[in-house]
Amino acid sequence: MANPLYDTLFGAHAGKSDTFLHLPDGKTLSYKDFLGQAAQIAHAITALGVKPGDRVAVQVEKSPEALALYAACVQAGLIFLPLNTAYTADELEYFVENSEAALLVCDPAKEEKLAPIAKRLGARLETLGDDGKGSIIEMAAGHGDTFETAERTEDDLAAFLYTSGTTGRSKGAMLSQGNLLSNARTLKEHWRFTSDDVLLHALPIFHTHGLFVATNITLLAGGAMIFLPKFDLDVMIDKLPQATAMMGVPTFYTRLLGDERFTGDLVSHFRLFVSGSAPLLAETHTQFEARTGHRILERYGMTETNMNTSNPYDGERRAGTVGFPLPGVELKVTDPDTGKELAQGEVGQIEVRGPNVFQGYWRMPEKTKAELRDDGFFITGDLGKIDDDGYVHIVGRNKDLIISGGYNIYPKEIELLLDEQPGVMESAVIGVPHPDFGETVVGVLIPEKDASPDVDAIMEAAKESLARFKHPRKLVIEDELPRNTMGKVQKNILRDRYNDLFTEA
């Protein structure tokens, strides 16, 4: 039966003995074996009564089996909902409840803590560990290695990716098969991926970058990936000589440049380095070229849209810019107040339209309406301009967002928690420059009258309910928050005040 995403990315490789994954221990996994395992998992999940269109929430460490679980969901017509492994049980509960997931797959170590949550929400709970073992794999082992692909169209939903919001509540971005396919096709062509490529894959696979950009493109091209559980500098240095391409967040590049073993010789054979998810400093771009002779290709995307712009493959990859709108993607810069398109060169909010743009936020029609216009343009919340040569520059954000090492953090979510702590009257959470993560989180606390909040206890409270990457790296106490005449907190003043907290020599 027809299932465009499965047929194009996975089914096209049926029976191929070519290597799909190179694993850290030197072993390899062929396309054939990978697809066989995916089919077995698809059987196991459907045997649980999970049906096409149901959501499968997945919080597991990166492994070939975790990727096979993604393929299984596509083949069985299920909506794949990957979750950051750093999320706490509190955070996870919201996602499972909001998405009404039929199945939650978690690490065996988290099973005990999550079991009552899954039970309360009526979701099945199965496990998959970083060693590729778990209840879902045990069940899969008893099944055949072919599965009758569920019928789907490009309009059917393939994935939900949760993205935080300025109100502190995460929204499930609904991505259709067509959204994912169109972007994979465009990027494969644009970045010239072929079956000869070996992509060094050290990104997590619970986000657009590692799952859809890196993995879908490789699948479409029929290439291979050196599939690493995470970014580890020593392993990267070891594996770079065997790869032809790498995709990373800026922290990957600054960490590589910080190591003298990373030389031009090590990557002289390389075809392509891509950066995204956060701004790449022009200085990093320049240093990278000086060290290796390669110009990093920077691109710009979002969870809701996949990739929107890219620097050219041929032609000038301009530092400090995110290049041009991708083929099929329309991009305009508008006045945030009126929504009117601005003249070239003027700074405004970036809006995009194209087959890559998502279908809306799950069960949040008012939020969808606020960000996705009736004419199909999505208001990104990023501020930018288009220069005289057509290059898009991102100059800031119209949304209160911190990007730390490529992870998005919405201050509101942390402020809500800080405001509840004993002795705290109110708080403001800001992002300040950080040499490794680009930006990091600082919390400014305003005590209640005559109170002196216990900063250590507040840090502990943050640890309990928020993922590690969201924890403030510093909490400071002030008498009052700077406000403008409308009463709005002037975070820019706080950002200036604490700008050098982590970067001062």
Ligand code: MCA
């Ligand atoms: C780990 N930690 C972090 C982060 N990562 N803290 C803040 N921000 C982070 N990004 C915590 C760890 O838990 C640890 O805590 C401490 O910081 C130091 O960990 P370290 O070992 O140095 O970190 P790591 O494991 O090496 O991870 C850093 C990383 C990783 C390699 C930059 O965060 C990463 O792979 N980021 C990529 C994110 C990504 O794929 N973003 C794409 C989103 P402790 O000290 O307590 O142990 S998709 C997207 O944005 C759009 C669509 C797009 O355009 O791509």
Ligand code: AMP
């Ligand atoms: P997310 O919501 O996690 O998908 O993150 C998307 C956001 O990351 C965008 O709205 C931008 O603010 C930011 N982003 C992604 N790529 C870039 C880039 N190359 N330069 C600057 N910001 C970027």
